[in-house]
Amino acid sequence: MFFSKKLNKFKKIKHCFFSKNGGFSKGLYKSLNCGKSSRDNKENISKNLKYVAKKILCKKENLILMNQTHSNKVIEIKKNNYKRKINADAMITKVKGLALGVLTADCVPIIIYDFKNEVVGCIHAGWKGAITGIIKNTVNKIKKINSDNKIIASIGPCIGKNSYEVDLIFYKRFLYASKKNNKYFFSKNKNKKLFNLRKFIADELITLGVGVDHVNHDTFSEKNNFFSYRRSSKLKQNDYGRCISVVRLI
Numbered sequence: 562m563f564f565s566k567k568l569n570k571f572k573k574i575k576h577c578f579f580s581k582n583g584g585f586s587k588g589l590y591k592s593l594n595c596g597k598s599s600r601d602n603k604e605n606i607s608k609n610l611k612y613v614a615k616k617i618l619c620k621k622e623n624l625i626l627m628n629q630t631h632s633n634k635v636i637e638i639k640k641n642n643y644k645r646k647i648n649a650d651a652m653i654t655k656v657k658g659l660a661l662g663v664l665t666a667d668c669v670p671i672i673i674y675d676f677k678n679e680v681v682g683c684i685h686a687g688w689k690g691a692i693t694g695i696i697k698n699t700v701n702k703i704k705k706i707n708s709d710n711k712i713i714a715s716i717g718p719c720i721g722k723n724s725y726e727v728d729l730i731f732y733k734r735f736l737y738a739s740k741k742n743n744k745y746f747f748s749k750n751k752n753k754k755l756f757n758l759r760k761f762i763a764d765e766l767i768t769l770g771v772g773v774d775h776v777n778h779d780t781f782s783e784k785n786n787f788f789s790y791r792r793s794s795k796l797k798q799n800d801y802g803r804c805i806s807v808v809r810l811i
Contacts, residue, residue, distance in 0.1 A: 562616070565715035567774040568674060568808075574681055575617050575660075576672050576808040578717040578776050580786045584609040589798055594788065596664050596803030597626065610805075617807050619660045624807070626662045627652060631689040635682075635702045650690050651699040653682035655706070660809035666788040667780050669762055670717040670806035671696075673771070675703050677711040681808045684714075686762055688731075692738055696762060700769045713772040717806050718787055721779030722747070722757035725791075729754070780804070 563578040584593030585608040590601040593609050607621075614621040625638055627647045636647055638654040638661065652661045653673070661683045663670045668687035674680070684690075684699050704710060727746075732754045735742040745761045746754045763773050780787035793801035 563718065563776045563778065565672065565774045565776055567713055567772070568672065568715050571674065571676055573676075573679060573811055574674060574808060575811060576715070576806075577617060578670060578672075578715075578806045579613060579616075579804055581788050581802060581804055582786065584612060586802065589793070589800055590802040593804070594802030595626075595662070595805040596666075599802060600800045601802065613662070613805055613807060614660065617660050617809060619658060619809055623658055624660045624662055625652065626664065627685065629664060629685045631668075631685075631687050633690055633694040633698050635695070635698045637702060637706075650686070650695050651682060651684040651702075653680055653699065653702055653706075655680050655810070657810040660807050662805050662807045664803040664805055665717075665719065665780070666790040666793075666801050666803045667720040669719040669758060670804075671699075671714050671762070671766075672717065672806060672808045673699065673703070673712060673714040674808070675707075675710045675712045677709065678703075678707045679810060680706055680710075681810055683806060683808055686758075688756070688758060691758065691762055691765070692735065696765045697769060700766070700771060711772075712770070713774060714766050715774040715776060716759060716763055716766075717776045718778035718780050718783075718804070719759055720781045720789070720791060722755055722759065724779055724781035725756045725758055727754050727756045728752065731756070
């Protein structure tokens with residue numbers, strides 16, 4: 562379990578970036594796999610989510626997850642819409658007692674809090690969501706509730722800059738979006754670059770006027786603490802677990 566030092570100072574929220582440890586799953590998914598779309602035993606996933614809900618002090622049915630598709634879609638969770646399927650990659654809410662969860666396995670989990678207006682949110686930011694506006698859309702959705710705000714975002718464990726190897730097509734896609742994006746890439750060899758996704762996201766948040774905090778761990782290299790899609794792919798495993806990060810208003 563990992564926590565943001567900044568968010569820990571606020572008494573009106575509970576949050577946690579959970580590791581892959583402490584759960585009930587076996588094999589590839591050992592042990593706190595919370596990914597419903599994985600091929601893990603559904604009963605074990607349910608037990609894992611119940612464990613997470615207990616740790617965050619809410620009912621399991623009040624732990625809200627998204628159907629994540631690497632989109633830039635943000636949904637505000639209200640009392641009348643949280644029981645339906647949520648197709649989005651970010652959620653925000655003002656409803657107390659509901660816990661918002663984001664699942665990741667190398668992508669960036671972001672917990673966001675407007676402490677002036679008591680709005681919490683979570684964001685799933687892979688490179689696709691990041692380049693197509695998931696960060697900006699989430700911050701704008703919070704600002705739409707009240708333009709007078711004070712927002713902090715904690716960027717959780719994700720693939721680190723020394724582990725995120727990409728090809729030149731990927732690199733050129735970011736340069737096409739903005740030549741300034743060159744600063745987030747470092748040469749590994751003639752055909753490969755290393756990408757600093759964490760800094761790319763942090764800089765966008767700062768540009769949007771958000772205070773940034775880091776829970777800085779590399780999901781790819783820290784195999785004892787985190788699931789990693791890329792690590793599983795390199796090992797030629799046929800599936801992978803997902804870690805969960807959660808926030809709720811008390």
